[in-house]
Amino acid sequence: MVRLILGSGSPRRRELLKQIGVEPDEIRAPDIDETPLKGEVPRAYCARIAREKVTAVAAAEDDIVLCADTTVAVGRRILGKAENEAEARGFLNLLSGRRHRVITSVAIKRGENKWARDVETAVRMKRLSAAEIDSYIASGDWRGKAGAYGIQGAAGAFIPWINGSFTSVVGLPLAETANLLIAAGYPLYGEPS
Numbered sequence: 001m002v003r004l005i006l007g008s009g010s011p012r013r014r015e016l017l018k019q020i021g022v023e024p025d026e027i028r029a030p031d032i033d034e035t036p037l038k039g040e041v042p043r044a045y046c047a048r049i050a051r052e053k054v055t056a057v058a059a060a061e062d063d064i065v066l067c068a069d070t071t072v073a074v075g076r077r078i079l080g081k082a083e084n085e086a087e088a089r090g091f092l093n094l095l096s097g098r099r100h101r102v103i104t105s106v107a108i109k110r111g112e113n114k115w116a117r118d119v120e121t122a123v124r125m126k127r128l129s130a131a132e133i134d135s136y137i138a139s140g141d142w143r144g145k146a147g148a149y150g151i152q153g154a155a156g157a158f159i160p161w162i163n164g165s166f167t168s169v170v171g172l173p174l175a176e177t178a179n180l181l182i183a184a185g186y187p188l189y190g191e192p193s
Ligand SMILES: Cc1cn([C@H]2C[C@H](O)[C@@H](COP(=O)(O)OP(=O)(O)OP(=O)(O)O)O2)c(=O)[nH]c1=O
Pocket: 007, 008, 009, 010, 011, 012, 013, 029, 030, 068, 069, 070, 071, 072, 081, 102, 144, 145, 146, 147, 149, 150, 151, 152, 169, 170, 171
């Protein structure tokens, strides 16, 4: 039986996999430097980080390792996870009333073989009032989330429109992830005949 290692400490990614009936055999959170390179654009950054995460997770030859990275992009600007309330406020002020992009890159390896997909979704955030920002910051729900919001929580009320993949915004694009897992030999819908 093939073993699946989820190379992610994100509870969202574990939940999303569960949604399609996938329970990892093990969780090994990668520890890499997530600093963008000088002049690096968001999509290239996100793709690089997901691939670095999967490289960083040690696994046996026949194990499948799955990693991902979610990055919020405003033009060429990369918004990762805010470190404190002030930074989170800054992110929300920047996103307020604007369209931005959420990119999730998924990377899988099995032995020497690697597979990857980058999924981009356009998201519009309504213009936020001071009261909305204050209340959201106080809730703490921004913590640990790229761009300092989680569409799956209270901030869902701030997002009137997306074009793309909802599960990708939450942290793992399930349609693409399912395809990658199957390509790597994971028996998602039973053993291949
Ligand atoms: C935009 C957005 C991001 N997020 C989350 C998904 C990711 O967990 C997080 C982005 O951080 P990531 O660096 O992608 O992942 P992580 O640090 O949580 O976990 P790991 O590196 O171990 O895999 O933001 C939401 O939950 N909802 C949203 O709407």
